[in-house]
Amino acid sequence: MRLTEIRVAGFGGQGVILAAIVIGKAASIYESGYATMTQNFGPEARGGACSAQLVLSGDPVLYPYVTSPDILVVMSQEAYVKFASEVRPNGMLIIEQDLVRIGDIPAGTRVYSCPATRIAEELGKKMVLNVVMVGFFAAVSGTVKPEALRQAVLDSVPPAFKDLNAKAFDAGYKYGVENPDALPQHASSNDMVEVEI
Amino acid sequence: MRLTEIRVAGFGGQGVILAAIVIGKAASIYESGYATMTQNFGPEARGGACSAQLVLSGDPVLYPYVTSPDILVVMSQEAYVKFASEVRPNGMLIIEQDLVRIGDIPAGTRVYSCPATRIAEELGKKMVLNVVMVGFFAAVSGTVKPEALRQAVLDSVPPAFKDLNAKAFDAGYKYGVENPDALPQHASSNDMVEVEI
Numbered sequence: 408m409r410l411t412e413i414r415v416a417g418f419g420g421q422g423v424i425l426a427a428i429v430i431g432k433a434a435s436i437y438e439s440g441y442a443t444m445t446q447n448f449g450p451e452a453r454g455g456a457c458s459a460q461l462v463l464s465g466d467p468v469l470y471p472y473v474t475s476p477d478i479l480v481v482m483s484q485e486a487y488v489k490f491a492s493e494v495r496p497n498g499m500l501i502i503e504q505d506l507v508r509i510g511d512i513p514a515g516t517r518v519y520s521c522p523a524t525r526i527a528e529e530l531g532k533k534m535v536l537n538v539v540m541v542g543f544f545a546a547v548s549g550t551v552k553p554e555a556l557r558q559a560v561l562d563s564v565p566p567a568f569k570d571l572n573a574k575a576f577d578a579g580y581k582y583g584v585e586n587p588d589a590l591p592q593h594a595s596s597n598d599m600v601e602v603e604i
Numbered sequence: 605m606r607l608t609e610i611r612v613a614g615f616g617g618q619g620v621i622l623a624a625i626v627i628g629k630a631a632s633i634y635e636s637g638y639a640t641m642t643q644n645f646g647p648e649a650r651g652g653a654c655s656a657q658l659v660l661s662g663d664p665v666l667y668p669y670v671t672s673p674d675i676l677v678v679m680s681q682e683a684y685v686k687f688a689s690e691v692r693p694n695g696m697l698i699i700e701q702d703l704v705r706i707g708d709i710p711a712g713t714r715v716y717s718c719p720a721t722r723i724a725e726e727l728g729k730k731m732v733l734n735v736v737m738v739g740f741f742a743a744v745s746g747t748v749k750p751e752a753l754r755q756a757v758l759d760s761v762p763p764a765f766k767d768l769n770a771k772a773f774d775a776g777y778k779y780g781v782e783n784p785d786a787l788p789q790h791a792s793s794n795d796m797v798e799v800e801i
Binding site (some may be wrong): 419420424428431432434435436439441442444445446447448449467468471472562565597 | 616617621624628629631632633637638639640641642643644645646664665668669759762
């Protein structure tokens, strides 16, 4: 497993931490790698943005802080504004389509977009949007095996919610498989609302 | 706020991570300190023990790993066996009374014990034992203000569960206020079952 830094960010209540835990578990427990999740509280946590950082690696993780993520999974505009500039050159940005409008992003950033909230609402529970995002991540990120992620989801939710979360994962994964291409770069400036950072 | 290292440990499904998140939030958001939570996944996470590490500080946390916790909050025997030896000299051990039997512990370790599972069951929901433990922690640890912890609990649970969790916190806190003394040291060898480590 290649060293991969990931940040998952959104607002409180979206299940940001659970999404990060699932990715960490999948990488380690089911793929025999190592992972560390870090969550910072402090002035930056006093706003509405909520963020968890992950380092996945084939070896024990000595430095768990994420400084320039390879992948940013982002589920709110505030978190996007705060963290988008950190993504490393040629990194990957995975956004919730209806909650994030991208502005100027560094050339070479690959942007993948999923209407996770709408998909979750179709399943009857908006709160599973985080797991829809994990399913989408499984399809497009190429970092952790989809089966490992799916298993980690099932292991991380209460028994009564396994079915719902399996459906959420599968729906996000399906959307990613059917929409495997990054958004065209010009889309970011032509088709979407510019955001002042 | 003095630099304080805390480990919260138990088995999966007990809400170990939520308990740690609540303590981190309370220290930072409501007490203007800084906190970092770290969770490691890897071979050590492949067993049943689940653990989260917290560093609370008045300044930004530069090194988020916990090596010898000032306080170990432990909710399962497996986690106790794994982590008890790490507690720093004269540190504090906070245990779930019915799930943990202490064996030899370093002289000077103060042990506080709460029947959180029983209290949670009396409230009708065994799953809130983690919040009962947080309430007990609020009463005995002296690290984070009880009001800050209570507020962090309320901010960290879904609206439908606020009442239940407030009751769980209050019940754990009350138990701690009424049982404020550490167990007598001899109790560890005379009155409790020895555990092979």
